[in-house]
Ligand code: 4AD
């Protein structure tokens with residue numbers, strides 16, 4: 001027998017008792033009972049207990065199983081047995097136990113500090129929890145791409161090295177580009193806007209960078225940004241697209257990642273119940289609701305974490321807040337006659353915070369120029385963008401979704417850093 005089976009295929013009962021199986025993975029846990037070693041092995045799909053009994057395997061294999069430490073890489077061949085006491089209800093009774101690599105003493109054990117676990121993140125990634133999150137995130141990314149393809153959006157590849165700031169100077173990472181000033185992209189939006197004139201409906205999933213000086217549970221300095229932009233698209237139409245996308249992705253994760261979400265203690269019912277359309281509250285009304293709930297905020301204030309939580313505590317699914325004062329928002333947002341922006345944030349329920357920011361885009365060339373100047377920008381750096389308002393300008397709308405923000409809410413995680421394998425935050429770019 002030469003092919004390997006995944007551990008989950010055994011645990012899910014795809015084999016009959018007595019069937020031969022061969023698996024490979026890493027030692028997850030191990031305990032010795034006299035002439036019997038119980039070695040729990042994990043692979044990408046799950047864990048299974050292997051019984052390695054003296055006499056049932058070669059002496060060398062029994063000795064190796066006795067001395068192999070956690071995280072040693074192994075191949076186990078044996079027969080399948082139902083066993084209620086084993087995790088998952090199935091056990092592998094070993095006939096062969098090959099150690100591919102004897103691990104040194106693994107530095108991670110129980111009750112270690114968060115900082116230490118972040119120092120050994122490259123090893124901690126092997127934990128069941130982080131493995132589960134990474135699988136959910138893979139589903140989310142696949143779901144986004146599936147949904148966009150169904151809706152006729154083209155995936156595009158905008159630049160990461162840029163010369164223009166979409167979201168203002170305060171969170172820009174600046175770098176020396178052969179003697180010229182350049183930045184790491186905060187958002188692909190401006191370049192996506194250029195692409196709608198050939199492809200009409202476009203999206204990109206790119207790293208975005210924010211020099212966020214604040215330490216919060218929802219800010220990374222490097223995150224994955226899913227952004228969409230569509231020509232001839234109204235503000236309502238783009239929100240409609242977003243809510244259907246979020247519903248699609250939630251249902252897909254609830255269905256395909258049931259086991260992973262269970263490991264994370266996430267109630268999948270809540271995800272199954274996500275149903276578009278979502279509630280839409282105007283910013284001015286949101287302020288009133290917050291004031292009624294006892295918050296100190298007033299018209300013109302941005303919502304902090306406390307306000308977001310207060311506002312969304314009673315909601316079981318995401319909610320849009322629309323029409324923020326245009327003064328609070330970037331130059332590219334369409335301004336309404338009443339001084340509000342034709343924009344929206346999508347807030348996750350229960351204080352998980354903003355997942356999406358989007359708007360209809362301003363098409364008034366003079367107004368954009370005025371706003372850029374007021375923000376202290378050199379309009380020369382934006383000439384290419386202003387050209388988009390000179391040559392066949394049309395109504396259009398778009399949005400940006402923080403993939404880690406969505407992952408955090410779908411997984412129900414306390415901190416955003418656990419949604420990404422190697423988190424970058426203010427005090428950390430290692431490992
Ligand atoms: O609201 P933001 O700043 O909007 C933009 O960048 C627009 N130009 C997007 C567009 O319309 N194409 O960022 C969009 C989303 C936020 O809603 C949030 O989910 C995420 O990006 N985000 C962050 N995620 C993790 N860490 C950070 N520091 C983030 N900053 C924004």
Ligand code: MG
Pocket residue numbers: 345354356357
């Ligand atoms: Mg925003």
